[in-house]
Structures are given as C-alpha cells and as structure tokens.
Amino acid sequence: xxxxxxxxxxxxxxxxxxxxxxxxxxxxxxxxxxxxxxxxxxxxxxxxxxxxxxxxxxxxxxxxxxxxxxxxxxxxxxxxxxxxxxxxxxxxxxxxxxxxxxxxxxxxxxxxxxxxxxxxxxxxxxxxxxxxxxxxxxxxxxxxxxxxxxxxxxxxxxxxxxxxxxxxxxxxxxxxxxxxxxxxxxxxxxxxxxxxxxxxxxxxxxxxxxxxxxxxxxxxxxxxxxxxxxxxxxxxxxxxxxxxxxxxxxxxxxxxxxxxxxxxxxxxxxxxxxxxxxxx
Amino acid sequence: xxxxxxxxxxxxxxxxxxxxxxxxxxxxxxxxxxxxxxxxxxxxxxxxxxxxxxxxxxxxxxxxxxxxxxxxxxxxxxxxxxxxxxxxxxxxxxxxxxxxxxxxxxxxxxxxxxxxxxxxxxxxxxxxxxxxxxxxxxxxxxxxxxxxxxxxxxxxxxxxxxxxxxxxxxxxxxxxxxxxxxxxxxxxxxxxxxxxxxxxxxxxxxxxxxxxxxxxxxxxxxxxxxxxxxxxxxxxxxxxxxxxxxxxxxxxxxxxxxxxxxxxxxxxxxxxxxxxxxxxxxxxxxxxxxxxxxxxxxxxxxxxxxxxxxxxxxxxxxxxxxxxxxxxxxxxxxxxxxxxxxxxxxxxxxx
Numbered sequence: 281x282x283x284x285x286x287x288x289x290x291x292x293x294x295x296x297x298x299x300x301x302x303x304x305x306x307x308x309x310x311x312x313x314x315x316x317x318x319x320x321x322x323x324x325x326x327x328x329x330x331x332x333x334x335x336x337x338x339x340x341x342x343x344x345x346x347x348x349x350x351x352x353x354x355x356x357x358x359x360x361x362x363x364x365x366x367x368x369x370x371x372x373x374x375x376x377x378x379x380x381x382x383x384x385x386x387x388x389x390x391x392x393x394x395x396x397x398x399x400x401x402x403x404x405x406x407x408x409x410x411x412x413x414x415x416x417x418x419x420x421x422x423x424x425x426x427x428x429x430x431x432x433x434x435x436x437x438x439x440x441x442x443x444x445x446x447x448x449x450x451x452x453x454x455x456x457x458x459x460x461x462x463x464x465x466x467x468x469x470x471x472x473x474x475x476x477x478x479x480x481x482x483x484x485x486x487x488x489x490x491x492x493x494x495x496x497x498x499x500x501x502x503x504x505x506x507x508x509x510x511x512x513x514x515x516x517x518x519x520x521x522x523x524x525x526x527x528x529x530x531x532x533x534x535x536x537x538x539x540x541x542x543x544x545x546x547x548x549x550x551x552x553x554x555x556x557x558x559x560x
Numbered sequence: 561x562x563x564x565x566x567x568x569x570x571x572x573x574x575x576x577x578x579x580x581x582x583x584x585x586x587x588x589x590x591x592x593x594x595x596x597x598x599x600x601x602x603x604x605x606x607x608x609x610x611x612x613x614x615x616x617x618x619x620x621x622x623x624x625x626x627x628x629x630x631x632x633x634x635x636x637x638x639x640x641x642x643x644x645x646x647x648x649x650x651x652x653x654x655x656x657x658x659x660x661x662x663x664x665x666x667x668x669x670x671x672x673x674x675x676x677x678x679x680x681x682x683x684x685x686x687x688x689x690x691x692x693x694x695x696x697x698x699x700x701x702x703x704x705x706x707x708x709x710x711x712x713x714x715x716x717x718x719x720x721x722x723x724x725x726x727x728x729x730x731x732x733x734x735x736x737x738x739x740x741x742x743x744x745x746x747x748x749x750x751x752x753x754x755x756x757x758x759x760x761x762x763x764x765x766x767x768x769x770x771x772x773x774x775x776x777x778x779x780x781x782x783x784x785x786x787x788x789x790x791x792x793x794x795x796x797x798x799x800x801x802x803x804x805x806x807x808x809x810x811x812x813x814x815x816x817x818x819x820x821x822x823x824x825x826x827x828x829x830x831x832x833x834x835x836x837x838x839x840x841x842x843x844x845x846x847x848x849x850x851x852x853x854x855x856x857x858x859x860x861x862x863x864x865x866x867x868x869x870x871x872x873x874x875x876x877x878x879x880x881x882x883x884x885x886x887x888x889x890x891x892x893x894x895x896x897x898x899x900x901x902x903x904x905x906x907x908x909x910x911x
Contacts, residue, residue, distance in 0.1 A: 448643060453639070454641065457633055473647075
C-alpha cells in the first residue's frame with residue numbers, strides 16, 4: 281500500500297468517525313426542523329425523519345397564533361442593541377483596564393471578576409425591585425441594560441482587556457507619533473486589530489441575549505413585548521398542553537438569526553487570525 | 561532639519577532612576593548612535609527624546625524649541641521601531657500615509673509624498689500589499705518610508721536592524737547610511753551592535769547605567785577610549801585588559817608607568833612570535849578559525865586569558881607555546897579608577 285493510499289484510508293476513517301460523533305448533535309436539530317413540517321398527529325405517529333405530508337401551514341399558523349412577528353422583532357432588536365452596546369462598552373472599558381495606568385486598576389478587575397461568582401438567579405429579585413422602582417417593568421430597558429452592565433458585560437470586558445493587553449505596544453507608540461489621541465488609537469488601531477475578540481464577544485453576547493429567559497419572564501407581562509424564549513413556550517392549547525407542531529416550527533424559525541450570526545462572525549474570526557502582529 | 565540639545569535630562573520610573581543627568585549636543589545633520597549594554601537606558605533616552613516617555617527633569621531642545629511638554633506628534637520627530645510597528649490592517653501605502661492622514665493633509669499631497677518616499681526606497685511595487693505579505697527587509701524599508709514621509713526634523717531609530725538576518729543587516733545598514741547622505745537630516749540611532757555603531761555614526765554616544773561614558777567619533781573612541789569600560793566596549797573582539805603588576809614584561813612596553821594599574825591591548829594589535837622572542841609568552845588554549853584568520857585564546861601565566869587575532873591561513877595550534885608582542889604605542893594605560901592615562905609614547909596625537 282502506498283503512502284498516498286494510507287493517507288486516503290486514514291482520511292476516510294476520520295470522516296466516518298466524526299460523522300458518527302456528529303449524529304447526537306445534528307439529529308435533534310434535523311428532527312426539530314422536520315417536525316416543524318409535520319402535523320401534531322404525525323409527530324406522535326410512526327417515527328420518520330421526513331414528513332409524509334409537508335405542512336407549510338405550520339409556519340403561517342405560528343404567526344397567526346400570537347404576535348410572533350412582533351416578538352421575533354423584539355428579540356432581534358434587543359439582541360442587536362445589547363450586542364452593539366456591549367461591544368462599545370466592553371472594548372472601551374477593556375482598553376482602559378489594559379492600557380491606561382491608574383491607581384487600583386488591577387483591583388478593579390478583580391472586583392469585576394468577583395461579581396461573576398454571584399449567580400444571576402440570586403440578583404434577579406433585587407434587580408426586579410430596582411427596575412420596578414425605576415418604573416421600567418414591562419419594558420425592554422432592563423433586558424438591554426442588565427446584560428450590558430451585568431455579568432455578561434463583565435465577561436466581555438475581561439475578554440477584550442486580555443486581547444488588548446496582547447497587542448504590541450509599539451503599534452500604539454507609532455500611532456501616538458502619527459498624531460493619534462488615546463481615543464484615536466483605540467478606534468483606528470486597537471479596534472481594527474481586535475476583530476477576533478470583537479467577533480467572539482459579539483457571538484457570545486448575541487446568543488446570551490437571544491436565549492435570555494429568566495429576565496424576560498420576570499420583567500415582561502404583555503404578549504406583544506415578549507421575546508422569543510417566552511413566546512416559544514406560549515404555543516399551547518387551551519388546557520396548557522404544548523402544540524408541538526407549532527412550537528417546533530417556531531423554534532426552527534428562531535434558529536435562523538443564530539446561524540447567520542455564526543456565519544458572519546466566524547468569517548471575521550478566520551480573516552482576522554490571518555493577520556499577524558508586528559514582525560514575523 | 562534641526563539639532564538636538566539635552567541638558568541634564570533625567571528619567572525615573574517610580575523610585576528607579578533610569579537616565580541620570582544626560583548632557584548632549586547633537587548638531588544639525590549629524591548621525592549619532594547611542595550604544596551600550598542591555599539596560600543602560602539607550603532606548604529609554606530615545607523614547608524620552610521622542611516624547612513617548614515624559615522627561616522627569618532637565619531640558620530637551622529640538623532646534624531652539626524647548627519640547628519637554630510638547631506631545632510626541634508635535635516634536636517633529638519620526639521613529640523607526642525594532643519591531644517595525646507597521647499597522648497590519650493597512651496596506652504599505654496606507655501605512656506610509658497614515659500620519660499625514662491623521663494630520664489632515666490633502667489626499668493628493670499624501671499620495672505624492674508616499675510615492676516619492678516609495679521611489680527612494682524602491683517600494684513602488686509593494687504599495688498595495690499588506691505588511692504580512694512582505695519580507696523582513698521590505699517591512700523595515702516601509703517603516704523607514706513612513707518616517708521619511710512625515711518629513712521630520714530628527715529621525716529616531718530604535719534598534720531597527722535587530723530582527724534581520726546577518727546578510728540583510730549589512731545591506732540595510734548601507735541603505736540607512738546612503739539615506740542619511742541623501743536626506744541630510746539629523747539621525748539618532750540606538751543599537752547594542754558596536755559594528756553598526758562604528759560603521760554608521762558620525763559620533764557615538766556610549767551609555768552605561770543611564771549616564772554617558774564618552775562621546776566621540778568611532779575612530780576617537782577606538783583609539784582614545786576614556787576608560788576601561790569604553791575600551792572594552794568598542795572593538796571586536798574586546799580589548800584585553802590586565803593588571804599591570806601581573807605582567808612581568810610590562811616595563812618593557814616603555815613609557816611612563818607611574819600610576820598605571822592596568823594595561824589594555826587590542827587582540828588585533830598583538831602579534832604572535834616565537835616563544836622566546838615576545839614580550840610575554842603563553843599557551844594557546846583554543847584556536848578558532850574565522851576564515852581570514854584565527855582567534856587565539858592564549859593563557860598567559862599570572863595574567864589570565866588573552867585574545868589574539870592572528871591574520872592569514874596559518875594559525876598557532878591549540879596547546880602550542882607562543883610569544884606575544886605589541887607596539888608600545890598600541891598599549892592603553894589605565895589608572896586605579898579605570899581612567900585612561902595619556903602617555904607620551906602611546907598614541908600619536910594623544911593629549
């Protein structure tokens with residue numbers, strides 16, 4: 281057997297092994313999408329990967345059953361605003377903590393990180409009282425502010441700080457000699473070079489906001505202000521039993537933005553990794 | 561273009577004094593090289609001049625202008641970094657024009673100046689490329705181009721050739737020398753490589769522990785080192801310095817030996833003789849063939865190891881007994897403080 285044939289067999293073995301490992305991850309996803317096209321009876325009938333009759337109507341009923349379009353929009357705009365604000369706040373705070381020498385900066389980082397040790401479930405009640413005192417219940421404001429300035433924002437800030445610390449200081453010195461201010465260096469040098477970190481923060485933040493369940497459950501009460509995680513649990517019959525065909529169709533729809541974010545951010549990460557530092 | 565004046569410049573990091581009262585006058589158009597061992601403060605001094613570090617005390621003047629409190633971008637200096645510090649997300653053209661763009665120079669002017677600098681440095685074919693697509697030498701040329709484009713009064717080079725391989729370093733050294741001749745700007749160059757310092761500089765500033773040991777032309781420093789440190793720092797291989805008392809034949813060197821505590825002899829000034837003919841004799845403990853000659857490590861009883869450069873293809877073999885000789889005018893004499901003692905018969909023109 282030649283070396284080339286050995287490599288080919290090795291490669292085939294790898295593909296088969298990885299395909300087997302992938303089944304537990306991919307199958308539930310395919311099952312969800314496929315069941316979104318089935319009737320409720322078919323879902324609980326003879327199991328089949330593909331529907332006998334493709335019920336496209338499920339996807340129309342999802343929008344008729346409750347203000348799903350509005351709820352979908354709520355989730356998208358909240359996740360985008362949270363992601364955008366988190367990127368701005370965490371990159372500014374991360375840069376300051378990484379590069380500006382001030383008394384107590386390390387202590388501040390330790391203090392911020394120690395806040396991560398407190399579970400969100402513990403702080404939800406005091407947060408609720410605070411938000412109610414501010415008159416912001418049943419609005420989207422807490423769903424935006426809490427992730428940006430809460431534990432999720434701290435994680436993002438820490439990630440950005442670590443990345444900025446690894447950027448070559450010479451580049452910033454060159455920027456200073458070129459006439460950039462501190463904010464100019466952040467905007468025109470540090471940020472463009474931090475695309476992998478920004479992409480990672482964007483993915484984590486978007487997904488966190490997209491999947492947020494406890495806070496919307498506590499702070500929201502109007503159906504048209506619901507976000508998707510709340511709305512998905514709302515496809516029930518008058519007796520409170522889940523309408524599986526609608527729930528699975530809606531869940532399939534809910535996955536679309538996540539996939540788009542992954543595709544965009546992943547490309548950013550790969551492209552940015554191609555850039556090297558100052559020498560090589 | 562402008563000269564540079566440092567008056568009692570100090571720099572402290574917390575309680576640690578890194579630059580301890582440096583006085584220096586650099587004439588307009590001079591090529592001055594700061595050289596010294598690691599940690600001597602040469603890069604810090606360059607950064608203080610550039611404005612990237614605040615000065616703790618003293619005065620820095622560029623031309624007639626006091627620049628202590630002037631921010632880096634407004635001092636009229638441009639710096640070439642050891643790491644090149646090219647912006648990886650910008651093309652060569654954008655890198656070179658970045659400073660002008662920040663200063664809101666018209667795009668047409670930026671283009672003209674970048675093209676001119678690129679032509680000077682033979683970078684025209686690389687303007688659309690990113691730094692990662694260039695070799696080390698090309699990147700360094702872009703870094704120099706970026707400095708040229710900003711048309712500074714003073715160029716600052718912080719060990720710019722350290723990351724290049726030996727062959728490219730020699731080539732780029734010649735390019736920098738040619739650039740200085742062509743532009744005529746004041747250039748201040750930091751290096752720990754004394755060959756670079758000797759070949760490039762009009763004047764060399766030797767630093768140790770944040771202080772200037774000696775300032776002078778390469779020839780001056782080589783021939784008239786002020787003290788043992790400078791004598792051993794300049795020249796490769798370094799000067800042999802031994803206690804005068806340990807050398808039985810020291811009296812035969814001649815001249816006034818009053819107060820002489822140690823004597824220095826450069827390896828290239830020592831000649832190999834028959835064991836019985838030399839001023840002193842020793843045994844070759846190691847013979848390193850270097851092509852044009854050999855570097856001998858000679859054990860001289862009571863005085864330690866002498867380095868001797870023996871020219872030509874024939875070299876004394878390891879273990880051989882040899883004699884060493886030197887012309888009296890090539891012997892450097894130092895006192896108890898390591899300071900040079902001028903001698904009537906040591907060097908021509910010495911005062």
